[in-house]
Amino acid sequence: MRKGMNIRRFAGIAAALVIAAWVCGTAAAQQTGIDEIGTVTAGETVTIGGTTNLAPGNRLLITVTPVGFAPTNKSAPSGAGGTSGTAVVKEGNDTANTWSFDVDTTGFEPGEYSVTVEWVEGDATASTTFTVVEAAPVTPTPTATPAATTPPTTTATPTPTAAGPVLPAAALAAGLVGYLVRRR
Numbered sequence: 001m002r003k004g005m006n007i008r009r010f011a012g013i014a015a016a017l018v019i020a021a022w023v024c025g026t027a028a029a030q031q032t033g034i035d036e037i038g039t040v041t042a043g044e045t046v047t048i049g050g051t052t053n054l055a056p057g058n059r060l061l062i063t064v065t066p067v068g069f070a071p072t073n074k075s076a077p078s079g080a081g082g083t084s085g086t087a088v089v090k091e092g093n094d095t096a097n098t099w100s101f102d103v104d105t106t107g108f109e110p111g112e113y114s115v116t117v118e119w120v121e122g123d124a125t126a127s128t129t130f131t132v133v134e135a136a137p138v139t140p141t142p143t144a145t146p147a148a149t150t151p152p153t154t155t156a157t158p159t160p161t162a163a164g165p166v167l168p169a170a171a172l173a174a175g176l177v178g179y180l181v182r183r184r
Contacts, residue, residue, distance in 0.1 A: 029053065030052075030053065030054055030119060030122050030123065030124040031052060031053050031124055032050060032051075032052040032054065032060065032099075032117055032119060032124040032125065032126045033050045033051050033052065033126050034048065034049075034050040034115060034117055034126045034127070034128045035048075035049050035050050035051075036128065037115070037128060037129075037130035038130060038131070039130070039131045039132075039133055040105055040130060040131070040132050040133070041105075041132070041133055041134075041135050041136075042105050042106070042108050042109075042110060042132050042133065042134055042135050043105060043106050043135050044105055045102055045103065045104045045105070046102070046103050046105060046130070047100050047101070047102050047103075048062065048064075048100065048101045048102075048103060048115055049098060049099060049100035049101070050098070050099060050100075050117065050126065051092065051096035051097065051098055051099075052089055052096060052097050052098075052099060052119075052124065053096060053097065054089050054097060054119060054124060055089065055097070056088075056089050056090055056091040056097055057088065057089060058088070058089045058119065058120070058121065059086045059087070059088055059089075059119075059120045059121075060086060060087045060088075060089065060099055060101075060117050060118065060119055060120065061084065061085075061086055061117070061118045061119075061120055062084060062085055062086065062087055062101045062115065062116070062117050063082070063083075063084040063115070063116045063118075064082045064083050064084065064103055064113055064114070064115050065082040065113065065114055065116075066081075066082060066108075066109070066111055066112070066113055066114075067111065067112040067113060067114050067129065068111065068112075081107045081108055081109075082108075082113065083103055083104075085101060086101075086120070087099040087100060087101040087117075099117075105132055108132045109132070110132055110133055110134045111131070111132060112129055112130070112131050112132075113129060113130055113131070113132060114127060114128075114129050115127060115128050115129065115130065
């Protein structure tokens, strides 16, 4: 009987080791990566993405925070912002599935930001950083002003007219107007 118990005990230990190795191998095999982001101008929308060997439909938690993020004085004005949300793993090619998450950087202060991606149901994580730079001031584009056009100058050549009493008629009309104005 002693011999049968040893074999059973050995088989039980071997089975437990196989199951433990399978569980550890499955958990260790889950991987997630982030594509390089680089530099972003404040106010832009940037798509953060990457690849993973997680099955399509799995959810990833994405957290974007300023690198210098720390507790602040509540009476001080608020500082740089961040954001978080979830991305769903999409079917990719033969070697990896993909995920992506859009981040609107409006309201982000210039500086370095940390991105952390975590599998909601397991231990697959990844992180990276990117830099937000201040948007360049918008300067109005000068529009071409049309050159002022000057009317063509012409030299008047006197046209011969019939000579008549032009000056005396004008003087007579002015005198008549003055008389009528005074009578009132």
